[in-house]
Each structure stands twice: as C-alpha cells, then as structure tokens.
Amino acid sequence: MTRRVYMDHTAxxxxxxxxxxxxxxxxxxxxxxxxxxxxxxxxxxxxxxESRTKVARLIGAENPEEISFTSGGTxxxxxxxxxxxxxxxxxxxxxxxxxxxxxxxxxxxxxxxRQGFEISYVPVDKQGxxxxxKLENEINEKTILISVTYASGEIGTIEPIKEIxxxxxxxxxxxxxxxxxxxxxxxxxxxxxxxxxxSISSNDMYGPKGVGALYVKKGTKIQPxxxxxxxxxxxxxxxxxxxxxxxxxxxxEISQGEIEGEGKRLRFxxxxxxxxxxxxxxxxxxxxxxxxxxxxxxxxxFSYIEGESLILSLDMFGIQVSSGSACTxxxxxxxxVLLAIGLAHEEAHGSLLFTLGKQNQxxxxxxxxxxxxxxxxxxxxxxxxTPKEM
Amino acid sequence: xxxxKVMDHFRNPRNVGEIPDADGxxxxxxxxxxxxxxxxxxxxxxxxxxxKFKTFGCGAAIATSSMTTELAKGKTxxxxxxxxxxxxxxxxxxxxxxxxxCSNLAADALKTAINNYLEKKKVKK
Numbered sequence: 001m002t003r004r005v006y007m008d009h010t011a012x013x014x015x016x017x018x019x020x021x022x023x024x025x026x027x028x029x030x031x032x033x034x035x036x037x038x039x040x041x042x043x044x045x046x047x048x049x050e051s052r053t054k055v056a057r058l059i060g061a062e063n064p065e066e067i068s069f070t071s072g073g074t075x076x077x078x079x080x081x082x083x084x085x086x087x088x089x090x091x092x093x094x095x096x097x098x099x100x101x102x103x104x105x106x107x108x109x110x111x112x113x114r115q116g117f118e119i120s121y122v123p124v125d126k127q128g129x130x131x132x133x134k135l136e137n138e139i140n141e142k143t144i145l146i147s148v149t150y151a152s153g154e155i156g157t158i159e160p161i162k163e164i165x166x167x168x169x170x171x172x173x174x175x176x177x178x179x180x181x182x183x184x185x186x187x188x189x190x191x192x193x194x195x196x197x198x199s200i201s202s203n204d205m206y207g208p209k210g211v212g213a214l215y216v217k218k219g220t221k222i223q224p225x226x227x228x229x230x231x232x233x234x235x236x237x238x239x240x241x242x243x244x245x246x247x248x249x250x251x252x253e254i255s256q257g258e259i260e261g262e263g264k265r266l267r268f269x270x271x272x273x274x275x276x277x278x279x280x281x282x283x284x285x286x287x288x289x290x291x292x293x294x295x296x297x298x299x300x301x302f303s304y305i306e307g308e309s310l311i312l313s314l315d316m317f318g319i320q321v322s323s324g325s326a327c328t329x330x331x332x333x334x335x336x337v338l339l340a341i342g343l344a345h346e347e348a349h350g351s352l353l354f355t356l357g358k359q360n361q362x363x364x365x366x367x368x369x370x371x372x373x374x375x376x377x378x379x380x381x382x383x384x385x386t387p388k389e390m
Numbered sequence: 391x392x393x394x395k396v397m398d399h400f401r402n403p404r405n406v407g408e409i410p411d412a413d414g415x416x417x418x419x420x421x422x423x424x425x426x427x428x429x430x431x432x433x434x435x436x437x438x439x440x441x442k443f444k445t446f447g448c449g450a451a452i453a454t455s456s457m458t459t460e461l462a463k464g465k466t467x468x469x470x471x472x473x474x475x476x477x478x479x480x481x482x483x484x485x486x487x488x489x490x491x492c493s494n495l496a497a498d499a500l501k502t503a504i505n506n507y508l509e510k511k512k513v514k515k
Contacts (some may be wrong), residue, residue, distance in 0.1 A: 309400070382444060382452065383445065
C-alpha cells in the first residue's frame with residue numbers, strides 16, 4: 001500500500017478523538033434546548049456557557065458574553081463586516097481591508113461595494129506584510145472599519161495586528177481580524193491588540209466542522225442578520241448547536257494548552273521541509289515571510305510547472321497537499337493572494353501549499369523530500385517552459 | 391473529478407518530448423493562463439509518422455496533449471486536421487466542464503503544427 005502523508009490541514013483537519021468524545025453525550029443524553037427552563041435545558045445552558053468561557057480564554061477576551069457562536073469562519077466574517085457596515089453607515093461608508101484576505105472577507109467587501117460602501121484595498125509587500133503606512137493614509141472621516149487577516153492561510157505571513165489595532169483605536173475605527181487560520185496556533189489577545197471583532201473556526205483547531213465564533217467587544221455597535229428567537233444576545237438567532245459548540249470549546253482549550261509545545265514541533269518540521277525543498281530543487285522559492293509565519297505553513301513555488309499537475313503527481317505517492325493554482329478553484333484566475341505578493345501569473349500557477357498538523361512526523365517530511373524532487377523533475381521534463389540547460 | 395482514462399494519460403503520458411528536426415511545430419496557450427503546449431510532427435507521404443508534445447499545465451492539459459498525439463499518429467494530414475477538441479474529450483471519457491475550454495487546447499496545437507508544415511512546404515516550392 002502507498003504511504004499516506006496528509007499535509008493539507010488548512011483545507012480540513014481530523015477531529016481530535018478527545019474532542020469527539022466530549023461531544024458525544026450532547027447528541028444523545030444532554031439534548032435539551034439551552035433556552036428551556038427545565039433541568040435538561042439548564043444542563044445544555046451550562047455546557048454552552050462553559051464553552052463560551054473556554055473560547056474567550058483562548059483569545060484573551062475579558063467577558064465570555066463577548067463570544068457568539070456561528071456556523072464557521074465564513075459566517076463570522078460576513079456577520080462582522082456586514083454587521084458593522086450596516087449598523088454604522090450613518091457615521092460613514094468607508095471600509096479598509098487588504099489585498100490578501102480570504103474569499104469570505106473579500107467577497108463580502110465586494111458585495112458591500114455594490115451596496116454603496118467604499119472599500120479600500122491596502123497592498124502588502126513581497127513577503128505578504130500589510131503596508132501600515134499605506135493603511136494609515138487610507139483612513140478618512142468616513143472610515144468605520146478596518147478588516148485584516150491575522151495571517152493568510154495561503155502564504156502564512158503573520159500581520160502586525162497590534163500596530164494596526166493601535167492605529168484603529170487612535171482613530172476611533174473598529175478593527176475586525178480574521179483569525180481563522182491563526183487561532184490555537186499562536187497566542188492571541190484581543191485586549192492587548194485592540195481588536196473589536198475577531199473570527200475563529202472550530203475545525204482549524206481539530207474541532208468539528210460547521211462551528212465557529214465571532215468575538216464582539218462590549219459596546220461595539222453591530223447589526224444582526226439572522227433574526228428569530230434572539231439567541232447569542234440577539235446577534236445570531238437559532239437554537240444553539242450545543243454538541244458542536246462543546247466540541248469547539250474543547251478543541252480551543254486543548255489547542256491553547258499545546259500552543260507552545262506543538263508550535264515548536266511544527267516550526268521545526270516546517271523549517272526542515274522548507275529548507276529541504278529549497279536546497280534540493282532548483283528554481284524553487286518560498287511564498288510569504290521566512291520567519292513571521294504560521295508554525296504549520298510551508299508555501300512554495302516551482303518555476304516552469306503547474307500546481308494541479310504537482311498535486312495529482314504527489315497524490316500518486318500518497319502525499320496530499322493543496323495549491324494556489326487556478327485550476328483547483330472555481331475561477332480560472334490564479335489566487336488573488338499570490339498575485340498580491342507580486343507573483344506573475346505563471347509563478348502563481350506553480351505554487352504548492354503544505355500545511356502540517358498533529359499527525360505529521362519527521363519521517364513524513366523526509367518522505368516528501370524524497371519524492372518531490374523527482375516529481376518536479378518529471379513535470380519539468382514535460383514542460384515547454386523549462387530551459388534546455390535544466 | 392477526472393475519468394480513469396484522463397488519469398491514465400496523466401500518469402503515463404504518451405509521446406512526450408521534442409522532435410529536433412520536426413516538419414511542423416504548433417504552440418498554443420499562454421503560461422499566464424496556466425496552460426501552454428507545443429506539438430511537433432514529422433510528415434512522410436502526407437502522413438504523420440511521428441508526433442511529440444511538451445505541455446505546461448494541469449492534469450487535463452497533459453492528458454489531452456497525450457490523447458491528441460495518440461489520435462493523430464499514423465493519420466493523413468487531412469484526417470488529422472479533422473480532430474476536434476470534442477473528439478479528444480470524448481476519447482478520454484469526458485472532461486470536467488471548466489476544463490473543456492481552458493485546458494483542452496491540444497487539438498488546436500495539432501492544427502497549428504499541420505499549418506506550419508503546409509506553410510513551410512509552400513515556401514520551399
């Protein structure tokens with residue numbers, strides 16, 4: 001049997017068995033509705049509020065009430081941006097974001113632009129770091145929100161959130177941070193970093209899919225979009241997904257406890273993988289920042305070949321990774337994030353994204369380093385772009 | 391996503407390479423779009439006696455290149471010029487819809503190579 005090496009954790013993660021175990025009673029035994037007054041309801045309510053506390057602790061939120069559970073990162077980003085935009089439009093209609101945001105931020109901003117909001121897209125440098133000076137220059141009296149990713153899952157670069165937070169807070173502008181790829185991997189403190197809204201997702205921390213949360217700092221003026229029974233302090237109506245929320249909270253608690261140890265282990269594997277590839281494959285390059293990057297993220301690119309054929313070839317050896325290539329997404333354009341860091345279209349097409357996880361060991365990195373050079377060589381031999389001397 | 395035939399041609403592409411003294415060469419696509427392919431043909435008595443390709447692109451781009459060379463090998467120039475993108479896709483048991491236009495370019499590269507041969511012949515006369 002072919003060996004299986006899964007290094008696509010940004011796309012999906014297995015649920016931690018411990019988390020799964022903690023969730024189980026909430027499907028079959030503790031099934032009450034947290035809004036009910038009887039003891040079954042109270043038991044569910046207790047689990048819900050304990051979960052809120054655990055998630056609040058992960059991101060340094062002072063009050064658990066500042067956490068609202070959602071269906072995932074995409075909903076959290078939509079709620080944060082649209083909720084601030086519509087609630088504060090009398091104050092202004094200008095939103096600042098960056099050129100490297102996740103689709104759920106980018107397309108929400110595009111939607112708001114069609115509704116009459118003005119959106120500024122701040123560029124990043126070649127390593128993916130947001131240009132703070134340009135961001136500051138975009139601020140005007142109509143600016144109500146700055147929305148920035150904590151780190152793009154596609155290139156791994158960690159942004160200077162605290163500096164952006166100070167800038168936002170000095171100008172009395174709300175700061176929303178998309179921390180879906182970040183939470184549970186590096187320490188986050190919404191108070192220290194002057195963050196008003198923060199999106200996180202459960203599966204990115206080995207919790208179940210279909211659950212996420214939005215931190216909304218006390219006093220933030222935000223409008224809900226799901227109207228109904230007024231759950232989650234009116235911000236997100238609908239009976240709470242208690243098993244999912246319990247799963248997310250357990251995942252958050254475990255991730256927080258492992259941030260240092262697992263982070264160190266992953267950084268070591270990540271650097272071994274990056275160095276190994278760069279030293280053994282000619283014309284291979286790192287996407288994103290060499291040091292200010294997520295512990296699990298190794299984003300690389302290879303000249304003269306295309307990402308999808310790399311993915312399919314590696315899959316034949318049991319190695320499962322992802323790409324920033326057009327052909328793997330619904331559009332034909334290469335990833336906007338890769339273009340934003342200044343890559344030419346053909347460079348962006350040759351990108352490959354390894355995201356490491358708990359199951360990956362040093363031997364797995366060794367196996368990738370053994371297989372990848374030959375795969376690249378074979379595809380380059382087939383490519384009309386490869387120079388004759390290679 | 392891909393048929394077994396596409397994967398077979400991707401894994402074991404037929405006729406990969408260049409023909410240094412080719413009678414006709416055709417290149418289509420653009421690396422900016424993520425697909426670029428070159429087809430080389432050798433012609434004898436109005437028949438394609440050898441054909442090779444080089445492709446930069448996704449799985450579908452490589453598989454369609456490989457299939458096109460298989461379909462064209464041994465055919466007369468008239469027969470080979472009639473090979474369409476649809477024929478290539480059909481011979482591969484179909485392609486995903488979004489790959490039909492961006493990556494299924496090899497039949498066009500073949501036509502370009504045949505035209506290149508005919509042009510060269512005209513010049514010689």
